[in-house]
Amino acid sequence: SGLVWDQLGPYLSQVGISFDRFMDLGRQRPGDPRERLCTTYAALRLADQSVGVSRLHGAVSRRLWKDAWRGLPETQVPIGSVTNGVHMPTWVAPEIAGLLSRYVGPDWWDLDPADGRWHAVHEIPAADLWAVHGELKRRLFAFTDERAETPRELDLNALTIGFGRRFAPYKRANLLLRDRARLAKLLRNSKRPVQILFAGKSHPADQPGKDIVAGIVGMAREEPRVVFLKDYDIALARHLVQGTDVWLNNPRRFLEASGTSGMKAGANGALNVSILDGWWDEAYRPELGWAIPSGATLDRQDIDDVAEAEGLYRLLEREVVPAFYDRDEAGIPRRWVEMMKASIRNVATQFAARRMVIDYFNTAYGPGARRVEQLRLLPDWGG
Template identity: 40%
Template sequence: YLMDTDLEKNNLSDRQITHNLYGGNWENRMKQEYLLGIGGILLLQHLGISKEIYHMNEGHAALISAQRLADYVEQKGLPFDVALEVVRSSSLYTVHTPVPAGHDYFDEELLGRYMGHFPHRLGISWQEFIDMGRTTPGSSEKFSMSVFALNTCQEANGVSYLHGVVSRSMFAPVWPGFFAEELHVGHVTNGVHLPTWASPESQAFYKKHLGTDYVSRQADESTWAAIEHIPSDEIWQLRSQLKENLLHYITHDYRKRWLRANDGSANLPEGLDCIGLNTLLIGFARRFATYKRAHLLFTDLDRLSRLVNHPDRPVRFLFAGKAHPADGGGQGLIKHITEISRRPEFEGKIIFLENYDMHLASKLIAGVDVWLNTPTRPLEASGTSGEKAEMNGVLNFSVLDGWWYEGYRPNAGWALTDKTTYHDQQMQDRLDAHTIYDMLEREIIPLYYDKEGKSYSEGWIHHIRNSMMYIAPHFTMRRMMDDYYDHFYKPLSQRQQAVNASSYAMASEIVEWKKQTAAHWDEMQILRVNASGFELRTTNTDVIQSLEVEIDRGGLTAGLKVELIVASDDNQGGLTLAQSIPLELVEQSADSRWQKYHVDCRLKNPGIHRVAIRVTPHSALLPHQMDFAYVRWAAL
């Protein structure tokens, strides 16, 4: 449902709220997120739509939780703490970027101007409300929509495996006492909608060879196995047709659009008419954020000139994209590339196509031979443009980041390592640029032109065949939705049904457990840690080590989880979890106040580690440890 404030009944300032996704001041951004979150829930109510699960696509939608909380308090008469359990049990937050600019933080004064009435509606104080959006409650931090989403959603996920790892590290400060590796933040790798991004020619090709019902079976690798037996010349015909479509578009339709947009007064990029159908085309088109590193190809212009001016193996580079209106660095990159493309040695060989939109994108992702992506690791959350190209038999050449970290297969595309060699980003950029040139010169260009008297290279077709068979089926939206259903929607649906049953009895039970545990947590004492003979420095993983911990629970009735935590330095000033070894309750007093825990264990990873005892409250009612992140530490 598209929400739009540009209506005659609204005043002029309100009509402008939805004019631009980006741009404007922070107050307009606050209005947009108020409209999206709170207005979005009100819209669904007006339409009579009620669902089990509410999925926040990025923190910008986090205020849906505020409105849902208010509804449960005001309409159902639930106490705030109970309403929070109900809302959390039915909410999922998906984070899309590790880049700080993608997470919104609002000053307390601005937040209060729009959300100041909500604490009264919820029956809590302003301090309690604003602390829900702070990494450190009680501090003077700005209100983070992402933190508010994490605190009001039971589950959270990144949009690729590697992005899930990065997100856990990014959000670790929200749950002090736990390591990033332990957090409940998962991942579902993005996929693309095959019927939208596979060209009509590609879809006809798939229907012919995979079956007319291939769309319903698209996420099954066995569906694509038939590509193994398709004659090479048919695959080449498909790729040739898609390239011809692209070249026709940029020499006819694009030319008309350009001249119309520029009133016929601007110079059209040179060389659009001179690109041969058998020329290797490499495409780079996306949002021009600086971390995408579009500049890498231009770090050695002499070497680049030799590539594009080779008499027998010509290469042409097509660039397109837009920068954020406030991103001067991204705009500068576009200007830099455009200026280089106008130099005599690069005219008609490096071409920047302006006015990037979905129509131009659909032609580019299907018509080029190679899709190039060069993000700064690990800042590429997913990178779906390469997946769109994938659906058309285009080969990917990218850093092992985002989806390509999972998607890359040997002999089905090319990859730069996911490892960072230099902490100095400029040195890393130079290394990556050298690697790109080297792989183009030694692998990609020779493979494309190794035709052995044919009109195409069998080796190139072999790569395309492998790419279609072993990569494409795993990056469709069908697979993505299956993953969301299996990993999040279904478990959340079952959880919220249990929490809501019998007039929210389980939610009330959880709240009572948390209140009792919080009230008596400070009474719990770790009396003794018996680590006699425990070797903190060992080179022998076969040594069985014994450990005992005695605890006085005081008035605490909650179950306890007692662990031996072994951590290692991460070489960046922090710690990474090496082992988490649970201790077993072996003895206790009649009233269960005094308890002894014991473990016999073998330590992994010989070397020097940091070792401590961690005690946390435990209840089968909780979905995960971070749901109630109380922690007590004891040294050995």
């Protein structure tokens, strides 16, 4: 409490709040002098609006912080949600943007999700979209020549899975590596091969995260169809989300607040294969990608890992790989390309930064500004 007084004492006096009253705002049990200040409780009680960054994150936050409003049922805890979005002109490949400009309109990035012009995404010829995707894949592979930990001759025709993000342990970058023999069957299938591109960094003080990186690098040195890409940055991330066939995301459920890499990939036509967490919990539809089965409770993480790795292997073996290699006489995976269109149509609209900013204005900043204006119009109570 001494540090709090040193930093905030003059301000509290200026605004007329006693020190004890302020400390109570940051306590789970107001009035208990033994409890230290929790800045999260203080922020939640002082904020005009509190939101999670996805619907599921909002629900998890209401459960975690319901004690800040004792007596309220969890469903009435005043924490809402505004799902994150990404700046589409930054992350959508110029070639994909060109198709959208031609079929949807040059202002595609500035259209409302409900605008009827978005239906024209499904009019893009499958051959054109598949050709553009092939060019983006070639560009990615050319870029990986500069960044691969171990040089590899990647196969343009092989199903290519991308995984690029922070290597925080809860994101489980190594989940797919749990059963090496089963993974090897996927990778080394001569008729339907799979290759995996990993990229990411761990915090220097995060030893478990660094161990995961080391394990994947070791696997990449042994297995030709596993590649670890060094020096993860925006340029590498952009190539990955634009050029991979599948975007893999397998965090421990309820620990991913939102995630945005899958939004970037999905808007470029990559199909998401993900745990139903963060943004994907509300975005998932069978026509857009796949949901990794999860019965996560977080009580036994080792059991969750085994079950979800099994679900991921089964999903790849029985659904994802067969769908990618199901080709017509022209060599085009028609069902896959239709899923690509659905992904672009839905992700580029519902998970754009444009929609996010509008949601923040409508749910938080707009109402807050109106309340402030109403207070200004009140008569001078001291007059």
